[in-house]
Amino acid sequence: MKTIKKNIYTSLALCMSLAFFLSCSEIDNQEIPIAKTAYEYFVEISGIPRCTGNEKAASNYLAEFGRVRGFEVFQDEMFNVLMRKNGSKGREHEPPIILQAHIDMVCKKDNNVIHDFEKDPIIPVVNDDWITAEKRTTLGADNGGGLSMIMAVLASHHISHPPIEALFTTQEETGLHGADFFDVSLLNGQRLINLDMIGEEAFVVSSKWDDGPDLVIPILARFALPDWPYKADSPLRDTMAEVFRSFYGKEPVLAGINNRVAGVECLVFANKMPNADMISIGVDIMDIHTPYERMSLSSLNRVYDYLVQVLEVL
Template sequence: MNQNKMSLDTLQKEAVFSHFFALCRIPHNSHEEKNLSDAIWTWAKAKGMAVWQDERNNLLLRRDASPDARQKPGLIMQAHMDMVCEKAPHVVHDFQKDPLVLEVSGDLLGTGGRTTLGADDGIGVALGLAIMEHPPASHPELELLLTTDEEDTFSGAAAVDFSRIHGRQLLNLDHAREGQAIVGSAGGMGVCCQKYVQLESVQKEDRFICLSIDGMVGGHSGEDIHRGRGSAISLLGRWLEAAGKTAPFRLAQLKGGTFRLAIAREARAVIAVDKVVEPAVVETLESARNHILSEYKETNPEMRMHIEATSIDRISVISARDSKLTTAFLLLAPQGILEMEGLDHFCVRSSANLGELTFDEKKKCVKGMIELRSSATMGAEAMYGKIEALMHLVEGSCTTFSPYPAWPYRKKSSLREKVRKTYETLGQGALLVTPVHCGLECGFFAAACPDLDCVSMGPDTFDLHSPQESLSISSTLRVEHFLRELIKELAR
């Protein structure tokens, strides 16, 4: 394909992109995948495939082996149907009803920075559908397992019934780097941190200052956690802490991020200070702003930090004491890499992401949502112990939710060796075989079916979980070709 002439119309002629474009026309946020699941079920039935849909709207499609490969072990291809829904601040988009707006820029398919693309993992779904529709002439039994709610609680993967599934070789299509075969993933959990606060009356001498951070790159809380992009919420805590060294303040508003699985790109606070100390506080904030912007100028070239005098319709604010404790939480909440693996190549073992921050004035409650990840057996639990200690110190509380298991490395893997052989036979260089620092559904599958042999692969996708998300067109086509060659190898 001539990349200089690529357009949406030319891509539509490629089976994998035709399927992907169809997905993009059907909203499919986590917990809202039923319409997409029903559409794929209807399509599979029309194509004469065996297809099952469970109560979680998971799908299993099956195609019989070609006559020459009926005795060969079958292959399960697997992807998830839901997507993370993030949009740029200026964009009007309703993820419950609006189709995604797509653009081609060179070799990249994206949304022009408007919204997430949903290539995580819509392109995995599309690859599976393209193969199931037109498999190689010689192929073993093929199954396509499509799950729901991967981006939130993994409830779809947790509900999969392997008694219905024939295959014991599973190729997960939810990785974002071509040339890598993933053979293990982190486990983790969500953590909800809450601090109830005392409110005090606004005083006549109070002056309000609005602090806002935006324009940060953000990204995937697992796969991008090592890129040094910083978190708007954590930096807001650092900024507030600098102000508190000059004079006491009381928080009036507090908000940051949108989802615990996405690194926070924006954060905002409004503080009340006595008019006598306002100039000194602003001076301190300006100095801290300059230091932070300088520190992050390479990884966040569009980052902005605003300081504005403001007036708000408030009769109460968080007490000075609880404002100080809340700032301590933001400053000390674990964020980013916490531990590295002892491997020859770069790999994160444990990390945390404070991805969402809110203040509910009616409930008098500050809430933070954290995602913990670790490939160590008890790594997430150990990190949670530290958060428990922190919340005790700031007079708050925390609870866990949506735990998911790690996918342990398998020493002997027939599928891994066939994947490696096929990839290197195609002349695309050596294949990097590595674990990955994100949660993959393979952890649930391996726990439910101990003899399951899993590998995860996929095309190059960039800036996941952010409006800058994009997908390499050429990489997608190469991965589709690789899948077809792998299936031929499995049929031999």
């Protein structure tokens, strides 16, 4: 924050000295908050407790993140947050893309660890390429990785992108309740990238894929949700696969929620927005939902770079 303040004061001084010669509007623009990396946002969001059902503070933090950037921000009773960022210059009138991740995390710790999930921050540490929590607790990479990539995109001043609708949902881990509650009529977009997948080599493109285990069935039964059928015609998937080939030099693996158990909120959105073109991607995370949960930093950076390239050509 210090850097931002200093910039504002420098701008004001410059503005006053040039007041007779220049409009200050250009200089005022420098007050826009600085952009950070996905990892820096991950560290920030990890500092705010956000176990399922306790998302209010993190939700408020995200809403404020949007407001200070001048985005249109909605926050509902379940603390879901939607914010809109205009398309970059020349792309303002393109169809919007929805970027979606869930705010809440599974909170678990080893027996001997003293950690109050209601108020203690999770402090990420990096060893080699692995980000873990400082103490033996869950890290919140699920879905903090997704949250932080979306935040970095929203904060950036340099990415070429269509209008963005960033949707941050709550209570995913105990039953997709935030997504279920959210009023999708607030969304203008019909293309959705969910960032709650585990593993960067694959796209989740439907509820069921191949002969994988039927893990989705209990989920479907529990939430009484219909299928997310595979769409033969998916321009979003085609574009993302094309960028994937040039970025990674290989084909993306296609998968279903049944063999990944990730991107599960897509079931809710498939139900509420049957015409939406959707996909779920994510970062390499190991031992998810356990005190040994860890996320690859290079994977986070790579998936972010990949996402940026996707946004450029969507």
